Amino acid sequence: MSGLKIVVIGGGSSYTPELIDGFIRRAAELPVAEICLVDILAGQHKLDIVADLARRMLTRIGLDSKITTTMDRAAALQGADFVVTQFRVGGLAARARDERFPLQYGVLGQETTGPGGFAKALRTIPVILDICRDMTKICPEAWLINFTNPAGLITESVLTYTKVKCLGLCNVPIHMKMTIAKLLDAKANDVFIDFAGLNHLVWGRKVWHRGIDVTASVLEKMQDGAALTMKNIPDLKWDGDFLRSLGMVPCPYHRYYYMTDSILAEEQAAATTGGAGTRAEIVQAVEENLFKLYQTPELAEKPAELEKRGGAYYSDAAVSLISAIYNDKREIHTVNTVNQGAISGLPTNCVIETNCVISKNGARPLTVGTLPPEIAGLVQQVKAYEMLAVEAGVHGDSNKALQALANHPLIPSVRVAKQLLADLLSLNAAYLPQFKD
Amino acid sequence: MSGLKIVVIGGGSSYTPELIDGFIRRAAELPVAEICLVDILAGQHKLDIVADLARRMLTRIGLDSKITTTMDRAAALQGADFVVTQFRVGGLAARARDERFPLQYGVLGQETTGPGGFAKALRTIPVILDICRDMTKICPEAWLINFTNPAGLITESVLTYTKVKCLGLCNVPIHMKMTIAKLLDAKANDVFIDFAGLNHLVWGRKVWHRGIDVTASVLEKMQDGAALTMKNIPDLKWDGDFLRSLGMVPCPYHRYYYMTDSILAEEQAAATTGGAGTRAEIVQAVEENLFKLYQTPELAEKPAELEKRGGAYYSDAAVSLISAIYNDKREIHTVNTVNQGAISGLPTNCVIETNCVISKNGARPLTVGTLPPEIAGLVQQVKAYEMLAVEAGVHGDSNKALQALANHPLIPSVRVAKQLLADLLSLNAAYLPQFKD
Amino acid sequence: MSGLKIVVIGGGSSYTPELIDGFIRRAAELPVAEICLVDILAGQHKLDIVADLARRMLTRIGLDSKITTTMDRAAALQGADFVVTQFRVGGLAARARDERFPLQYGVLGQETTGPGGFAKALRTIPVILDICRDMTKICPEAWLINFTNPAGLITESVLTYTKVKCLGLCNVPIHMKMTIAKLLDAKANDVFIDFAGLNHLVWGRKVWHRGIDVTASVLEKMQDGAALTMKNIPDLKWDGDFLRSLGMVPCPYHRYYYMTDSILAEEQAAATTGGAGTRAEIVQAVEENLFKLYQTPELAEKPAELEKRGGAYYSDAAVSLISAIYNDKREIHTVNTVNQGAISGLPTNCVIETNCVISKNGARPLTVGTLPPEIAGLVQQVKAYEMLAVEAGVHGDSNKALQALANHPLIPSVRVAKQLLADLLSLNAAYLPQFKD
Amino acid sequence: MSGLKIVVIGGGSSYTPELIDGFIRRAAELPVAEICLVDILAGQHKLDIVADLARRMLTRIGLDSKITTTMDRAAALQGADFVVTQFRVGGLAARARDERFPLQYGVLGQETTGPGGFAKALRTIPVILDICRDMTKICPEAWLINFTNPAGLITESVLTYTKVKCLGLCNVPIHMKMTIAKLLDAKANDVFIDFAGLNHLVWGRKVWHRGIDVTASVLEKMQDGAALTMKNIPDLKWDGDFLRSLGMVPCPYHRYYYMTDSILAEEQAAATTGGAGTRAEIVQAVEENLFKLYQTPELAEKPAELEKRGGAYYSDAAVSLISAIYNDKREIHTVNTVNQGAISGLPTNCVIETNCVISKNGARPLTVGTLPPEIAGLVQQVKAYEMLAVEAGVHGDSNKALQALANHPLIPSVRVAKQLLADLLSLNAAYLPQFKD
Ligand SMILES: [Mn+2]
Ligand SMILES: [Mn+2]
Ligand SMILES: [Mn+2]
Ligand SMILES: [Mn+2]
Structure with a gap:
């Protein structure tokens, strides 16, 4: 087969059209022969809906990449070049439980952070290790692009306990870059951020605009109303004194650590009878509408409504990363990979989220050095x-x-x-x- | 002068008789010519009371070490061999404030831990640096034995910003050793504990009895009622499952981190009108009684009532450390000193609390290596x-x-x-x- | 002034036309207003010759960058954007002494390695620190691109003892890349080498051709006659068993360490009466001819004879580096910069030679991790x-x-x-x- | 059995009476029930001679420890508490070859350093790993005290590739201590040396006499004729300027690195026909005489002649180490053990020779920190x-x-x-x- 085979595990996700859109936009540099959407039996109906929409999207644009679907993961992995994992064990129902059960103890309920994220990790690890066992046998040279959360921790499980070539990916860094570019009224390509930390705990240590350090200015703008958040995180304002004393740009998820009490109060209010419900519960409604929309035969594009779902720039991050690997680009992307000494004071073998040079051979982190005590x-x-x-x-x-x-x-x-x-x-x-x- | 000059800054403290008792018990190995008690003007009355008691103690035992008092610190430092700091900036009144002000925000009030300890650190640092400036000029070869809290942080200030030879000392490790020996029904000398951590955040990673690893047995006994605490820390019971999963012996102060909610509740109850008052407030009463007692002309020994004050084994720790230095003993003591790589994953130049070999040249930490993620x-x-x-x-x-x-x-x-x-x-x-x- | 001011210290060097040629070839991306050639009084004659040739080169190509000359370094540094150091304290005469004096003790005489390089370092350090003192006062924002040997050690002096922004540069890595590309019959841009080590002691740990690991194949080709050396290093053949057991590509200078005895024998033969003379002595003749040639009024290009002088790709390395900084390119260049933890097992603050991402803010090393014991x-x-x-x-x-x-x-x-x-x-x-x- | 079983592998060595003497001198603190001397068939005759002498020594002093001999190593290891390895694969004949074969290439021939030591390591590793396999099965709780050279490297093999509890021991540190005490005209117990490095490459970074730093004075005395060497190392004088610039005490073996040319010349002279022969060849004669002497029925003590053989203080080092373990002494001994971070800049898992606190649980290194570049x-x-x-x-x-x-x-x-x-x-x-x- 000439052209790449991309396998998407959790292919029936409402995010998939976003991903397809990404492949369409980079078709010139990424020759995709087949996108194989894999899901479990319980997800077959959604999988079919998504696959049909994907096919219409490709047809509309005149691309002849093939969309296939299967519930047989091992079959799907045959000949795979890239495996993208975006599955969710237990679905949104499990997520909703993750978001609710800590609240009674006065603890945040969150999909990836705190006890909710811990529960998700425990559910996900056995499945990802199983996928990796299959990959080792069936497609040992394929790259695993892991988007499944908690992405840092899951990537660490894979890189510690298997031989699979894996990069962990999150849309937080690209989201911060795009938002900051907007704050600065600058072109995204002119903005560069020195990211370092862990997944959902990453700081922009410096922001440069065309090589000029604009960190202080970004921090000022961040408190002036522009709150730099994401769809799934309460849009609480940052404290100006705090940002100045920090001197670095926190990621949206840092609110859970820096504004714990306020977020908890919001969550508890939302979770009471008559409240808005937890994020998962809201998303469930969004999803239902999305899948209805996806079934519109005339729809042959990523619908604008998808944006409400969150995950902005996900496809950009994922497809540009795949292209950087495939084309041996040596571009800088922010991914989750093994520390190797990049950040002093963290174990050499643990997984960090940081700026890396991406080539056909994966990610090499830029040296961060010692993090400041802040x-x-x-x-x-x-x-x-x-x-x-x-x-x-x-x-x-x-x-x-x-x-x-x-x-x-x-x-x-x-x-x-x-x-x-x-x-x-x-x-x-x-x-x-x-x-x- | 043949014999050592010991300068005690904060000499009017109610603890001083404890210290004098320590010098008496080690008189054979430590030839003390003079113990100079230094305090500030506001403390002169207490200073005189304590000095008189100290003189009676020495007379009773037939030692001719001289007890002197002064409010002129620079004069006191002339010819000093060891300087012991046990002063408290702002006195118990400041400590009482430290213990109360965080409570309204649902935060623990504690003398050395949390915002209270932070306030104490800010008050103490200018004074200790001032003492060190004097020492550098007047007695550059003298050793500073710092007992002033928060001891780790204050020692780090001294060792980072001055050239003074300094060891930070706390009675927590010796207290743990004595309590564990009792739990094991063993002689203290037969028990050895592999301490590592920070001041008031130190773990016994292993406990050996005559070389046999008895850690698991100590952990079992700790939950069986024997709570291994100190006078100034609420005696909350340890959770057995937690201790087993930890596999190491926490120090009494760890309760503030591991039982935060329960301690906070206790503190809030004590601080309300009609409650027992904060620890400082209780201590104020204890102190008043102690100083009345100290004035009894017949009293020529450390009174049993001093034990209620806390600080058990303080003199043992301090005087045996001074003796280990003076006599170049190469004994193992648990002190606060510069990391130098002993604990991997902490900055090389920070101060840690760990087992050290003590000689005339100070402390050399035993290598700890990488701490487990627990x-x-x-x-x-x-x-x-x-x-x-x-x-x-x-x-x-x-x-x-x-x-x-x-x-x-x-x-x-x-x-x-x-x-x-x-x-x-x-x-x-x-x-x-x-x-x- | 619109456009950059480049100051070249040691501007009268025979290498300068090479450098001018580099600026000409990158004129589209690097707007150079002035190239100021600085030298000492003794070098004024050469300086004038070189400046004239440089002017003819620019005129021929139709560029209006100004060539200026001066012996007043402080004046030159006014308004400088980049300072390139290529001076040689003591000139070729000193180098010739460096190459000869160790031979009588059975020790290699070499310009940058061993006792010769040490002598050169001692001569150079006072001068470079003096330059840096000037730069700190006169052009604190300018970049120092240090080409003066021993480049790693001189760069370490600058970065340890001054605040000047400095990158150390050597043509060895680019030379290896170009030679290996030829060995592989590949385009240079398709070859990527994972360089790590020190200046003149750098290994290609892996060689990739379009992302495929071709290290083993390069090592085979290196022993098959293609010796991968440089003009100034004896072209001794590599031992195949050794290369295979090493599994990495040594740099040409490694011969001094791996073939010490053979090179010493060659040097001793060359240094005896009737021998070819040391490298400096040969270069002296080459230089004389070059300067004669440079005076030909018709010459308005870098002459082919310059290649004999050594320093191939020097201008490529230097000017592309300057452009990467100026244009904030975030390209990977191999330079000498502070370790910062990139190579574990070396001090954090020492200077290493390694692959770095170059931006307007200088060099950030890619993480190397632990070097193998080989x-x-x-x-x-x-x-x-x-x-x-x-x-x-x-x-x-x-x-x-x-x-x-x-x-x-x-x-x-x-x-x-x-x-x-x-x-x-x-x-x-x-x-x-x-x-x- | 009440009392310890000590197994000596290579028990037929001429050193054994030294070891027996050590057990005799520490009989009060070390209750030895049996010393089992193990050797190979070819060594049976020597083994019997040594065992008989050992029995006479014990009888003379009135100790009832049993001396047994066997060629069945597995049987010997039954019930072992300590296993001392002092065997020599290939015997003195192999050592003589090790000392001669490098000379023709202008390379030192030495038992433990350079190619000779490398050959010895290759011969020894398979045997020691075999011993360890036996120990793991038969006496997994026994301690291996490895004296077999090259002791650091052999200990690293054991600690990297087996689970056996092992300390590597050399008499160089104790020898330096005793010699330096003599230089200082001091009691050995009053001298303390801060040792750090590798086996046969260990420096005394500081020497203290009763806690006073006397390093400079020791270095002065070392060049004044007192050469501080050992029986098996040429007694070449140290250069005063060098020692002063080093500021640390090199070990006798450092001559091989610092005086390579002079030692090589001595060795080459000794190895020519008519020369004194290599050290092994000289030792062969010494050994023959020793074994003749050992057979004297009246001899019931370690003979003075044994001192010529080298290995001074060997028994002191070995038996006092065994006693420190057995009695859980927490004394400081200089041994070969895993780095664990004690010396920064060396791999965490490699074996170093350094001061360690010795207890029933083995060795814990004192933190050394970063070694100076010297x-x-x-x-x-x-x-x-x-x-x-x-x-x-x-x-x-x-x-x-x-x-x-x-x-x-x-x-x-x-x-x-x-x-x-x-x-x-x-x-x-x-x-x-x-x-x-
Ligand atoms: Mn994410
Ligand atoms: Mn304390
Ligand atoms: Mn170079
Ligand atoms: Mn030895």
Whole structure:
């Protein structure tokens, strides 16, 4: 076959048209022969809807890449060049539980951060390791582009426990870049950000516009109403004194750490009867509408409504990364990869999110050096949590699980950590084979 | 003069008889010519009481070491061999404020940990640096044994910003050793603990009894009622599952991190009208009684009542350390000193609390290596706070001060950090010359 | 002035037409208003010759960049954007001495490596620090592109002891790339080499052709007659077994370490009466001819004969680097810059030669990680020598000087190191103000 | 059995009476029930002689420890508490070859350093790993005290490739301490040396006498005729300027690195017909006489003649180390153990020789920190050689073997390294099963 085979696991996701749109926009540099959408039986209906829309999109533009669908993952992986994972174990229902169960203990409920993210990690690790076992056998040379959350922690599981070539990807860095470019009224390509940290805990240590350091100016603009957030994160204003004293640009997710009390209050209000519901619950409605829309036979483009779903620039990040690998571009992308000493003070083998030069051989991080104490401690504390979470998730080790939660900065005591752990193990029992003996 | 000159800054403290008792018990190995008690004018009355008691103690035992008192620190430092700092800037009144002001924000009030400890650090740093300037001029070869809290952070200020030879000392490690020996029904000398961490954040990574690893057994006994605490820390029970999953012995102060919610509840109850009052308020009463007792002309020993004050084994720790230096003993003591790479993942130049070989040339830490993630993150996060606090305290930098508080694991949000900072700068204005421009 | 001012210190060098040629070829992307050639009084004649040729070159191509000359360095630095240093303290005569004096002790004589390079470093350090003092006052925002050898060590002196923005540059990496591209019959742009090490001690850890690892194939071709050397290094054949066991591409200068005995024999033969003379002596003749040629009024291009001089691709490396900075290109160049943790096992603050992303803000090294023992030890040993040499050169410290030589892997004993040191201090006394008390 | 079982592998060595003497002198603190001397069939005659002498020594002093002998190593290891390895694969004949074969290439021939030591390592590694396999099965709790050379490298093989509890021991540090005490006319117990480095490459970074830094004075005395060497190392004088510039005390073996040319000349002279012969050849004669002497029925003490053999203080080092372990003494001994970060700039997992606190649980190194460049480079280069040598020796990997030799600072070129490798593989073929396919 001349041309690439892209396998999308979780292909029935409402995000897929976004991804297809990305491949369309980069068709000139990325010769895609086949995009194989894989999902599980329960998702077949959505998968068919999405596949049909994808085909209409390609037809409209005159591309002859083939869209295929299957529930047979092993078959899909035959001949794969890139495997994109965007699946969600337990679906939005599980996410909704993740968002609700911590609230009763006065702890944030969030998809990727805190106990919710921890539950998601435990559900996801067995599945991603299983995918990797298949890839090792069937397509050992293929690249895994992991978008499944919590992306840093899942990527660390893959890179620690398998031989699969994997990059972890998140749209937060590109989202920050685009938003900051807007703040600066600048072209995105003229803005460069020195990102470093962990997934959903990444700072822009410096922002340059055409090589001029504009960090201070960005920080001023960020507090002047422009809040630089994302669809799925409450749009709370940043404190000007704090930003100035920090001297670096926090990512939208940092609100969970820096504004814990305010966000918790918002979440609790939303979660009460009569409230707006949690983010997952809102998204469920958005999704339903999206899938209705996707079935419109006339629709042959990514619909504008998709933007409400979140995940902006996801396809840009993913497809441009795939192109940088395929075309050996040696461009700088912000991805999750092994530290290797790039950030001093973090273990050499852990996964970080940072600027990397991307080539056919993957990612090589730019050297970051020592993080200043303003951010070093939080990064190290969250990485300790992540390392414990990976051990807990891979080995089904409840001691590590308790330590993971007790080490999470958003969990106020061991007592609460124990309760959260008991709850999440019970709520997710169906998805946690590793914790059955 | 043949014999050592010991200078005690904060000599009017109620602890001083404890210290004198220590010198008496080690008189055979430590030839002390003079113990010079230094205090400030406001403390002169207490100083005289304590000095008289000290003289009676020495007379009773037949030692001819001289007890002198002065309010002229520079004069005191002339010819000093060891300088012991146990002063408290602002006295118990300031400590009582430290313990109360965070409570309204739902944050712990504690003498050395959290915003209270931060306020104490800001008050203490200008004074300790001033003492060090004097020492550099007057007695550059003398050793500074710093007992003033927060001891780790104050020692880091001294070792970063002065050339003074300094060891930071705390009675927590020796207290843990004695308590664990009791738990094990063993002789203290047969117990050895592999301590590592920071001041008031130190773990016993392993406990050996005559070389046999008894850590698991100690952890079991710790939850069985024996709570291993200290006079000034609420005696909350440890959770057995947690201790087992940790596999290391936390120090009594870890309760503030691991049982934050329960301790906060206790503190809030004590601080309400009709409650027992904060620890400082209780101590104030204890102190008054102690000083009455000290004036009893018949009293020529350390009174049993002193134990209620806390600080058990303080003199043992301090005097045995001084003797190990003086006699070039190469014994292992647990002190605060520069990391130098002993703990990987912490800055080379920061101060840690760990087992060290003590000689006439000070402390050389035993190599610890990489801390496991169960404790690494918390140590790193608190060290980041401490480094920021040192910068804030030395330079009067309110940006660093805000970042210090925002990085403290016990402070739930930037919003609260800002309020705490405003309050503490205002409450302590009289003691913070570095924050006046 | 619209357009850049480039100051070339050592502007009267025979290399300058090469550099001018580089600016001509990149005129479209680099708007140069003035190239100011600076030299010392003794070099005025050559300076004028070179400047005239440079002007003819620019005129021929129709560029209106101005060529100016001066012996007043401070005046030259006014308004400078880039300062290129290619001076040689003591000229070729000093180099000839460097190449000869070690031979009698059975030690290699080489311009940049071993005792010859050490002598050159001692002569150069006072001058470069003087230049940097001027730059700090006169053009603190200008970039110093240091080509003066030993480039790594000189760059380390600048970056350790001054605030000047400096990158150290050598044509070895680009030379290796071009030669390897030829070996592979490939386009240079399709070849990428993972360089890491020190100046004149850099390895290509991997060679990729369009992203495919071709290292093994390059190593095979290197022994098959194609010796991958440079003009100034004897063209000795590489041993196939050795290259295979190394698995990395050594640089031409590695011959001095890996083939010490053979090169010494060649050098000793060349240095005897009737021999070809040392490299400097040969170059002296080449230079004389070059300068005759440069005076030909019809000559308005870089003459082909310049290639014999060595320094191939020098202008390419230098001008493309300047352009990458000026245009904020974020391209990868191989330069000498501060380690910052890029190579584990070397001091954080030392200077290494490695692949860096170049922007308006200088160089950020790609993370290298831990070097394998096949090369780590040699790199660390030579870096120890360099650090000692910097201390010796900056402070005129003869203890450090003796230790530097005793630590150099090419010097067989302390006895010889002492003799070499005595000789070189005496031979270079006129250029070593720092060693006079 | 009440009392310890000590197994001595290579028990027929002429050193054994020294070891027995050590156990006798520490009988009060070390209750030895049995000393089991193990050797190979070819050594049975010597073994019997030594065992008889050992029995007479114990009888004379009235100790009832049992001396047993066997050629069945597995049987010997049953119930072992400590296993001391002092065997020599290939005997003195192999050592004599090690000392001679490099000389023709102008390279030092030495038992433990350079190509001779490398050959010895290759012969020894398969045997020690075999012993360790037995120990793991038969006496997994026993301690291996490895005295077999090259002790650092062999200990690294054991600690990298087996689970055996092992300390590597050498008499160089204790020898330096005793000699320096003599130089200072001081009691040995009053002298403390801050040792750090690798086996046979260890420096005394500071010497203290009763806590006073006397390093400079020791260095002065060392050049004043007192040469501080050992029986097996030529007694060449140290250069005063060099010692002063170094500021640290080199070990006797450093002569091979710092005085390479002079030692080589001595060795070559000794090795020519009519010369004194190599050290092994001299030792062979000493040994013959010793064994004659050992057979004297009246002899019931360690004979004075044993001192000529070298190995002074060996028994002191070994038996006091065993006692420190057995009695959980927490004394400081200088041993070979895993770095763990004690010396920055060396791999965490490599073996170093340094001051350690010794307890029932083995050795914990005192933190050394960063080595100064005066010694860092040599340590790192030799460690790189050692790591390659371990790989070569364990896996029979001739690529690693060539790289090991090419990286050794005493081998002047790859050409010579190849010749040395060919020679040593051929000369030692009978002892290198790992290099047969
Ligand atoms: Mn994300
Ligand atoms: Mn304390
Ligand atoms: Mn060069
Ligand atoms: Mn030895």
